[in-house]
Amino acid sequence: MYPRLKSLVVAMLCALLATGCAKTQAAPETTSGPTPLTASAALGDFATVDYCSLLDVPAVAPGAVATPTFETCRADLGGRTILVGPLAFDSDPNIKPYAYLGPVPDGVAVQQSMFNDRTACTRAITFADGNRLELSVTDSGDDQAGRCGVADAVVGSVLDAVTANKVRRLKFPERSWGLVAPCVLLDNNDLDAVAGAGTRPAIGLSGHSCIRGKVSFKLTVETDEAKAPAGPPETVGGREARVRVAGAFCLVDTTQPAAGLPGHRELAELSVVETAGTAGDGTCAMARTAANAILPRLPTA
Template sequence: MRRAVAEAAVSGVVSAITERRVGRLSFAENSLGRLDPCPLLDIPEVAAVPGADRELEPSVHGHRCRRGTVSLTFDRTGLPATGEDGQAETAELTVYQQEGEADEQTCAHARTLATLSWPELP
């Protein structure tokens, strides 16, 4: 039973794609959707954060990038509805705290990286 359901689902997805029934989002010139977050994490200041001295890990969809303990995500949300399509774009910078690191130290890393990244956003 499960196999039949899975095969039907896959068949439906393949059909929708091959028949071009799947649309693609188009982003305005000043949209975060046009940006790749990985270059914003490919700076020495990010590598200096404990646990972030790793390779960049881009997401499949291109709107999130992670470098060890640091992550940058561009997203869309319906709240607050400020965009033309009722969507608002968000940028989320996350710095994961390492064992033994003081809260203030982790916050200081996040503030520094936000200060460097935010001016690069539309």
């Protein structure tokens, strides 16, 4: 009886624990779907993106002259300007859904902006991580359909470049302000009174701008033909600069030649905001104090 009882018990256990008495089967293979495209995966290091590598000038604007800045690409032709960049993350109430007809990578959305739509057609490419790349086509004409046709072509050019891994990197020459970490300059005890007690620097997406409390600092490139700010030049922080009021801000600008980019200059722009309303002499006094702490630390070309 014992062997028969043992067999019966084993049979019962096998019925209860079928997986233990049956031949093990491999779990079915799972197939992963498309990976949503983030801005960091598409563009890499934001601080060194050559945004002009995203713009196929011969296809989109034959004959246009494209110039990279630290955070944009600007292409000009016959009074029309195409701007690719900058990157942004903050919400913008002007951005609305848009039925872009071209192919779009997984996780990416193409939107339109209604801001200034009488002279500009603006698009936004929003990646899966919420970061968006803004682009616009601007001219003085009244052909909005024509501008938007070019804008859609620019969207296609950008998406083609990022999906084909054609994004190039900027190479900053020695002593270029493109090599400067702006938040390092704002992490300065001399700015405590101006920026606000307890404030800490917060870097922008591009890596070329920083905000600390009431103080903002941005580094970029502009053309030599760009109109100089109003007001006489003065020496601030050992550099020739211009100080001006713009609404709630007082701004201090200084420039140096842009090495390797004839006809362009690097621009350092510092601003202090007046939280109580319109900026005035008191705000500009604080802006000069901040500039005296920051500008001497910039390299000289």
